[in-house]
Amino acid sequence: MPRPRTPLLSRERIVAAALALVDAEGLAALSTRRLATELSVSGPSLYNHFATKDDLLDAVVDSVMGEVDLGMFDAPEDWRAALAAWARSYRAALAAHPNVVPVLAQGPGRRPNALRLADAVFGCLVDAGWPRGQATRIGALMRYFITGSALGSFAAGFPEDAGVYAADYPHLADAHRLAEHRRAVDEGAFETGLEALLDGLALRYARLPD
Amino acid sequence: MPRPRTPLLSRERIVAAALALVDAEGLAALSTRRLATELSVSGPSLYNHFATKDDLLDAVVDSVMGEVDLGMFDAPEDWRAALAAWARSYRAALAAHPNVVPVLAQGPGRRPNALRLADAVFGCLVDAGWPRGQATRIGALMRYFITGSALGSFAAGFPEDAGVYAADYPHLADAHRLAEHRRAVDEGAFETGLEALLDGLALRYARLPD
């Protein structure tokens, strides 16, 4: 059935299926052949819509970045509130798709939504009076913290098997129970870190010469 | 030449070669067959020393974690200074091997050096008087920030091609020059973030009931 009158595929359909696959089974499960099967199509068909698998992955990543709200930068009350709101929106978008974070954390590359995000954050900080050099560093360090917090659950990274800890790691005696509170631990750590970070930055802002 | 009298391989030799390969060409370049060739051995030979490729990768990751200094936790003067020294040592170890960070950021799993590290940090905070719940969150948020900062250079993530930014991303007009200052930007962002984070945490520590 070559060349159907109405195309079987579209970039949107491919990206959606790829994201679903990565969400459900991880980055390693995304193969062009597997994805094609999922779309009821033969492997090479995808190459009519994307030049390479990396190209496709770029589109998947940028579709996740597109979910980040940037509205708070349109008419920011103050930089701290805008940054906090943006950080929470950013983290929520990434936490919904943790398996793509390693790719997206490599930097914006040429992905439009990633560049738009970087532009908005930097612009807000400079408009608020931060020197350009400092604004760059703050954009970077916020990204460090947010991507790091979405890269994988802290709590889920510890084995539930209590036997792992006994004797060798005395302070981790209760670590096997982290899984129960997985969500609360991760969310609490993010909120604590975000507020601490903003407090620390506010101290520096107050010291800025004007 | 099967079964030489002195073994051709050892776990150490394999891990060292794998790390060198990942450092030089990235995670994607690490294949069992390629690694075997590098070691002048046939592909399946590796399976005498590691059960699977994932097993081998675990050993590679833990060898990097082993480079992190934990000595500052032996007799810590104060939690803040110890945490700062540890964070810098941790980041330096990861920044030397950025390509393995996505793997290691998934959590400690059953890797001994990763568990030892988590144990030392948590123990230091609890000994300093932090409540256990807070100590857990601080351990998590520090890891978020440190792994995020080592996951990929912020500066290097922006294309050097100035044409990418023109018109569409007005605030990023100078982003193409980030590459020149790559190291300074990344280091400056890490230091600013670390100090801000610790300042913010110190504020909370001062408010702790005793």
Add this chain to the structure above:
DNA sequence: ACCTGAACACCGTTCAAGT
């Protein structure tokens, strides 16, 4: 115990062929 070659079920990608 530790290495080998052969084999299996997979990959990403190219390309000529179809309509």
Add this chain to the structure above:
DNA sequence: ACCTGAACACCGTTCAAGT
């Protein structure tokens, strides 16, 4: 323009065979 099957050079892993 958009899909197909065949083909190429790769994967991770198993296994029987060697010493």
